[in-house]
Amino acid sequence: xxxVACSTPAEPRExxxxxxxxxxxxxxGSARPxxxxxxxxxxxxxxxxxxxGRPEVVFDPCTWINDEAVSExxxxxxxxxxxQDVVAEYTFLTCNFDGELRNLSIESGNVxxxxxxxxxxxxxxxxxxxxxxxxxxxxxxQERVCGIHVRTEVGFVMFSxxxxxxxxxxxxxxxxxxxxxxxxxxxEIGPEN
Numbered sequence: 001x002x003x004v005a006c007s008t009p010a011e012p013r014e015x016x017x018x019x020x021x022x023x024x025x026x027x028x029g030s031a032r033p034x035x036x037x038x039x040x041x042x043x044x045x046x047x048x049x050x051x052x053g054r055p056e057v058v059f060d061p062c063t064w065i066n067d068e069a070v071s072e073x074x075x076x077x078x079x080x081x082x083x084q085d086v087v088a089e090y091t092f093l094t095c096n097f098d099g100e101l102r103n104l105s106i107e108s109g110n111v112x113x114x115x116x117x118x119x120x121x122x123x124x125x126x127x128x129x130x131x132x133x134x135x136x137x138x139x140x141x142q143e144r145v146c147g148i149h150v151r152t153e154v155g156f157v158m159f160s161x162x163x164x165x166x167x168x169x170x171x172x173x174x175x176x177x178x179x180x181x182x183x184x185x186x187x188e189i190g191p192e193n
Contacts, residue, residue, distance in 0.1 A: 054090055054110045055154040058193055061106035062095035065188040073184035074177070075099040083107070092158075101167035104181060107158040108189075113151045120149075129179070130186045138174065146175035148182045152193050159185065 067077035075097040083094030083105055092109040116135070117124075124135040129150050137147035148159045161178045 057091045057093055057108050057110050057154060059108045059152060059157065059189050060093045061108050061157070062093070065095070065106070065185060069185055069188050070097060073181045074102070075104055075181070099164070101164055101170060101172060102161050102177065102181065103164060105160045106185070107160070108152070109158065110155040113156055116149055116156050129182050132186060136175065146178045148178060150182065150186055150189070152189060154193070157189060
């Protein structure tokens, strides 16, 4: 397919993000503005099952991605909601967004990049998103999903997109526009991650 984004990594956005008037801004250990609305907060990252030698997930897609980036990606910031977080032998923090033509699930995890490469060998192809190593994944077991995984310091972030009814009616193919969505959102991960 040859999908490659050739732009350089953007600087992290330093603007505060709010999805409602009751949202407040706090700063994480990496001095990034985050959403503090209670319904968006990730679960505690330590439990009886997390002592497996994996690094802690730092980037939380529900509290780090600002509304401007979500809108730029063609998604509706008002639909931001926590997905099915996993905190066990490995951790994935999940956030979901809806758009007119596509819906998107973003999972930030601490599974090693090498493990991801091995798991999706044969159903993926390498690409670059804003200078970051990435994979385009078209898993035959998930025919409706187009995935782009981008490497992070502790693992990878998985962007999984599905077409809406309107997207199907408009004739979108499985991965049409997904690289553009991920290119708009990738800078929110931050170059330090």
